[in-house]
Amino acid sequence: MSAFLDNFMFSYQAVIFAVGINGLLALSMYAVLAVGQLSLGQAAFMGIGAYVSALLTLHLDWPFAAVLLAAMVVPALLALLIGGPTLRLTGVYLALATIAIVEILRIFLNASSYTGGALGLSGIPNKTTVTLIYGSLAVVLLGFVMVARSRLGRAMEAVREDEIAAGVMGINLPAIKLGALIVSAMIAGLAGALNAHANSFIGPNDYSFEHAVTIISFALLGGIGSPFGPVLGAAILTLLPEFLTSLQDFKLVVNGFIIVVAVLYMPRGLLTWRIGRVGR
Secondary structure (H helix, E strand, C coil), rough: HHHHHHHHHHHHHHHHHHHHHHHHHHHHHHHHHHHCCCCCHHHHHHHHHHHHHHHHHHHHHHHHHHHCCCCCCCCHHHHHHHHHCCCCHHHHHHHHHHHHHHHHHHHHHHHHHCCHHHHCCHHHCCCCCCCHHHHHHHHHHHHHHHHCCCCCHHHHHHHHHCCHHHHCCCHHHHHHHHHHHHHHHHHHHHHHHHHHHCEEEEEEHHHHHHHHHCCCCCHHHHHHCCCCHHHHHHHHHHHHHHHHHHHHHHHHHHHHHHHHHHHHCCCCCCCCCCCCCCCC
């Protein structure tokens, strides 16, 4: 049995890692969609977490726990910095502003010699484990479930459904939106760090507009009625190309098609179940 598991992990470790990491990215998108914000900056937050963690490991030899913490804190600080001006925007304007942040980061990483430029960073130690990825995924999922069942969860849903009415009810809209963006940045940064220490190499093009589209497709396919929907969407879209190898070169086309279909025919996604509330 042990030999079988070893062979299975050797053959499919990359896919198993990808499902869990993409699940975290899907939850980072869920965090902002849960308050009705169409932010596409998760690819940038992931890239910052990946590069911060890689540089700390390669040049300063930090303990991995401290590296993961830094990979969450630095994107959170950026989210705090940009949250004020960007969250005044809504809809497509917010999406365009956050896409600009993704492209600015990619251009900076390409131009900076300290981050390896266009060649990226290689030789990153393999410190990511299945337990760490899926343990992190379970903790984040549990956190979102607990929030969804609380008064804060009701406030977030109210903001998503009708922002004006939520404001009239006394809900602190700026605090809710900024908090969601910061949480989203932290989760994406964690996913970036885990991915960097799983693949041993990162490059600027790993965190481009294409990746931002992929992340939002996870959430739209699975649905945002509960945090389990985006994780389901991430699992499906990660595994689908493995079963249909002909789709490997058309991931962006497939993800774009899924976004269109989800918006037109499945606005609630595949998983429409909602988490029940506790208390009044």
